[in-house]
Amino acid sequence: MVTLWSEIPMDILRSVFERLSFVDFHRAKIVCSNWYSCSKQTLPRKTTSPWVILFPEEDGNCALYNPEEARVYKTKRNFSGTRFLANSGRWFLVLDSRSNLYIIDVFSEKKIDLPPLESIKGDKYNLKRVGDKKFKEVGTVYTSCVIQNAKDLRGLLWVDEKKEVYVVVWYFSYKNTIDYLAFCKNGEDHYHDIPIHFGIVDMVLRCGDSVYVLTTGDYIRKLDLSGQESKSDILSRVHMQCPLGYFKFTYDEKCRNNIAVTVSGEVLFIMSIFSESTRSRIFLLYKKVPPAPGKIIYNKLVKVDSLGDEALLLDLGITVPADGDLGIEPNSIYFTRHDRIRYRKRSCPDICVFNLATKTLKRFPDFSNFGISTFAPRIFCVEVSKEFRETKKSMETTNSGRWSEIPIDILRSVFERLSFVDFHRAKIVCSNWCSCSKQSLLRKTGSPWLILFLNDGGCAMYNPDEARIYRTKRGFSGIRFLANSGNWFLVLDSKSNLYIIDVFSEKKIDLPPLESMKGGLFSLEQVGDTAFKARLNNGSAYSIHNAEDLRGLLWVDEKKKEFVVVWFFDKGTEYLAFCKNGEDHYRDIPIRKNVGKELQGLYDMVLYGGDSLYISTTRQSIRKLKFFGQEGFIDVSNSEILPFRKISFYLPDGARFSNNIAVTTSGEVLLVQNFFYEATRYRSFRLYRKILIQT
Numbered sequence: 001m002v003t004l005w006s007e008i009p010m011d012i013l014r015s016v017f018e019r020l021s022f023v024d025f026h027r028a029k030i031v032c033s034n035w036y037s038c039s040k041q042t043l044p045r046k047t048t049s050p051w052v053i054l055f056p057e058e059d060g061n062c063a064l065y066n067p068e069e070a071r072v073y074k075t076k077r078n079f080s081g082t083r084f085l086a087n088s089g090r091w092f093l094v095l096d097s098r099s100n101l102y103i104i105d106v107f108s109e110k111k112i113d114l115p116p117l118e119s120i121k122g123d124k125y126n127l128k129r130v131g132d133k134k135f136k137e138v139g140t141v142y143t144s145c146v147i148q149n150a151k152d153l154r155g156l157l158w159v160d161e162k163k164e165v166y167v168v169v170w171y172f173s174y175k176n177t178i179d180y181l182a183f184c185k186n187g188e189d190h191y192h193d194i195p196i197h198f199g200i201v202d203m204v205l206r207c208g209d210s211v212y213v214l215t216t217g218d219y220i221r222k223l224d225l226s227g228q229e230s231k232s233d234i235l236s237r238v239h240m241q242c243p244l245g246y247f248k249f250t251y252d253e254k255c256r257n258n259i260a261v262t263v264s265g266e267v268l269f270i271m272s273i274f275s276e277s278t279r280s281r282i283f284l285l286y287k288k289v290p291p292a293p294g295k296i297i298y299n300k301l302v303k304v305d306s307l308g309d310e311a312l313l314l315d316l317g318i319t320v321p322a323d324g325d326l327g328i329e330p331n332s333i334y335f336t337r338h339d340r341i342r343y344r345k346r347s348c349p350d351i352c353v354f355n356l357a358t359k360t361l362k363r364f365p366d367f368s369n370f371g372i373s374t375f376a377p378r379i380f381c382v383e384v385s386k387e388f389r390e391t392k393k394s395m396e397t398t399n400s401g402r403w404s405e406i407p408i409d410i411l412r413s414v415f416e417r418l419s420f421v422d423f424h425r426a427k428i429v430c431s432n433w434c435s436c437s438k439q440s441l442l443r444k445t446g447s448p449w450l451i452l453f454l455n456d457g458g459c460a461m462y463n464p465d466e467a468r469i470y471r472t473k474r475g476f477s478g479i480r481f482l483a484n485s486g487n488w489f490l491v492l493d494s495k496s497n498l499y500i501i502d503v504f505s506e507k508k509i510d511l512p513p514l515e516s517m518k519g520g521l522f523s524l525e526q527v528g529d530t531a532f533k534a535r536l537n538n539g540s541a542y543s544i545h546n547a548e549d550l551r552g553l554l555w556v557d558e559k560k561k562e563f564v565v566v567w568f569f570d571k572g573t574e575y576l577a578f579c580k581n582g583e584d585h586y587r588d589i590p591i592r593k594n595v596g597k598e599l600q601g602l603y604d605m606v607l608y609g610g611d612s613l614y615i616s617t618t619r620q621s622i623r624k625l626k627f628f629g630q631e632g633f634i635d636v637s638n639s640e641i642l643p644f645r646k647i648s649f650y651l652p653d654g655a656r657f658s659n660n661i662a663v664t665t666s667g668e669v670l671l672v673q674n675f676f677y678e679a680t681r682y683r684s685f686r687l688y689r690k691i692l693i694q695t
Contacts, residue, residue, distance in 0.1 A: 085154060085157070099153075125138070125179065125193055158205050201216055202258045206318060210261075256271075287302060329353065332354060408432075415440035449462065449464070451489075482550065492550055496547040498514065518586070519586075523535055532544070534569075545572075549570045562580070656678070657673055
C-alpha cells in the first residue's frame with residue numbers, strides 16, 4: 001500500500017496535474033517536493049476567464065473569485081493585520097502589521113522578505129522608524145521633518161519568475177502629496193529614492209525597467225529603472241494634452257483618468273466616465289500623435305477606437321494579447337476600481353468587462369451572494385496561465401503528511417478528471433481515496449479497452465484512446481485469466497484455485513474450491529494440482545478433467561457488491577457449475593443428461609445481467625437459464641428456444657465460419673456469423689435475430 005505522497009508514479013502525477021483546475025493545480029503542487037517537480041513539467045489546464053483577487057479588510061483572509069465556477073476561494077493562511085499593495089501574476093506585495101514589506105506567492109506561500117523601509121538611501125530623504133506604524137521622514141538637504149503613517153503606503157510590483165527577478169516600488173500618499181518614490185530590485189538590501197515635484201494621478205510599472213507616471217498637471221513621465229542605481233527621468237514634462245475640455249459633464253457624472261502601456265510600448269490615456277443617475281459607464285481612450293519632423297511641440301492626443309487583438313487590464317495598467325483559450329476577450333477593458341494610486345472612497349465592488357466595439361458592460365456576480373462585502377477586488381492571474389507554459393526555477397515547497405489528508409472536494413475534482421487507468425490506480429492509495437472514488441463519476445472513455453494475456457504470465461491492457469499498452473506490476477506467472485467483467489477478472493492459479501481480482505486495486509476475492517460442487521448428477525474430486533475426477537453421483541461412470549481445459553464466465557456489479565461465476569471443462573462438457581457471492585460451493589447444470597435433444601451440447605455461451613445464461617447448443621438452438629435464489633436455476637428453454645438451423649448461406653472454398661451469440665442492451669438475442677477467407681484475408685459478419693410471428 002502506498003502511504004507517502006512522494007511515492008506516486010510520475011506518469012500518474014502528470015496525468016492528474018494536466019486535468020486539474022487552476023486552484024487544484026496550485027494546491028496539489030505544494031504537497032511535497034516530488035509533486036512540485038512534476039508540476040513544473042506539466043501544462044495546467046486552460047482557463048476560460050481571468051480571476052479576481054479580493055483583498056481582506058476585516059477577517060484577514062484573502063479570497064479568489066473564479067468566474068468559471070462562480071465560486072470564491074478563501075486562503076487558509078491568515079492575513080489579519082496585513083495589506084495587499086500590488087500584484088504581478090500570483091505574486092503579491094504585502095505590508096504586515098509591523099510595517100514590514102514582503103512578496104508572497106498566495107498558492108505556494110513562498111515568501112521573499114524585502115529590505116526594511118528605513119533602509120532607503122536617497123539624495124534628499126531618509127526614513128527613521130518610529131514604532132510599528134509610523135516613520136519619520138527627514139530631508140537630507142532641508143531640515144524638514146514629516147511623520148508618515150504606514151496606512152498611507154502604496155506600491156507597485158513586477159515579477160519575472162523565469163528569470164527570478166522582481167522590482168518593487170513604494171511611496172507614501174497622504175492628501176495628494178507624494179514627495180518621492182522608492183524602489184529596489186532582487187538582490188538589493190536597500191531602496192533608492194526618486195524625487196517627485198508634482199502630484200501623481202496614476203502610475204504603471206512595466207517590464208521591471210520603466211515607471212510611467214500621470215501627473216496632476218496632465219504630464220506623463222517615464223522613469224528608467226534599468227540600471228542598478230538608475231532613476232533618470234527620460235520623458236520629463238512631455239505634455240499629453242488632456243481632452244477633458246472637449247466634454248461637458250452633467251452634475252452627476254464623474255470622470256477618472258488613468259494611463260496604460262500597450263504590448264508594443266505605446267502609452268494610452270484612459271477616461272472613465274460614470275453617471276450616478278443612469279448607472280452607465282463609458283471609456284474613452286487616447287494616444288499621442290508624434291510631432292512633425294523638425295518640430296518640438298506638445299504631443300496632441302487622438303482618440304483610439306479599438307484595441308484590436310489586445311485587451312486592457314486597467315488594474316495593472318497594461319494590455320495583453322487576447323486569447324480565447326484563456327478567456328481574454330479582444331478589444332475589451334477588464335477593470336475593478338479605477339484609482340490604483342489614491343485608494344479613495346470605494347463604492348460596492350464593481351467588477352466588469354467593457355467591450356469597446358459594442359459599448360456594453362458584462363458584470364461579475366454580486367459578491368454579497370457569497371457572503372463577501374468588505375473586500376477590495378482586483379483582477380489578477382490573467383497572465384499566469386501563459387507564464388506556466390515556461391519552465392520555472394526550483395523553489396522550496398511545504399511538505400504534507402499522508403495521502404488521506406487531502407481535502408475531499410479536491411479529491412473529487414481530481415478523480416472526475418482521471419483516465420480509466422489513473423482512476424483505478426488512484427483509488428487504491430488509501431481508504432479515504434477509495435471512499436472518494438465511489439462518490440465520483442468516472443470520466444467517459446472514447447473506446448473500449450483490450451485485455452492482453454501474455455505468454456510470460458503477465459497481464460496487459462491496450463487503451464485505443466492513447467494507443468498505449470499498460471502492464472500490471474503484479475506477476476501472474478503460472479496463472480490463467482478465464483474471463484472478466486469490467487476491471488474484475490476470473491483467475492485460475494497454478495494449484496487450480498479460482499479467485500476474482502481487480503487488476504487495478506489488486507483486491508482479491510477467493511472462490512470455493514472446484515471440488516465443492518454439489519449437484520444432482522455430478523461430483524468432483526481433485527487429483528493433484530491440475531487434475532480432477534468427475535463422477536456421476538450414482539457411481540456408474542467417471543472421467544478425468546485437466547485444469548488447462550477449464551473455461552469460465554464472470555459478472556460483477558460493484559455497486560451492489562454482487563457477482564456470479566460460471567465454469568466448465570471444455571473437453572467432453574457434461575455440465576456447467578456456478579456460484580454467487582456469499583456461497584461456499586457450486587451447483588451443477590447438466591448439458592447432456594436429462595436435457596432435451598434440441599438443447600444438448602455447448603457451442604457458445606453468454607452470461608447476461610448476473611441472472612441469465614444464454615447457451616448456443618450444438619444443434620444451433622439457444623437455451624436460456626435463469627438463476628434465482630441461493631440454490632438453483634430454472635431452465636426456461638421451452639419458451640425461449642431460438643432455432644437457427646434453417647439459415648442458409650453459400651460458403652466458398654477456402655472459407656471458414658463460426659457461430660456466436662450476443663445479447664443486446666434490451667435483452668434481444670443475436671446470432672453472429674463470422675466468415676473468414678484464407679486466400680484474401682477478408683472477413684465479414686452476418687447478424688440475425690428472431691421474429692415473433694403471431695398466429
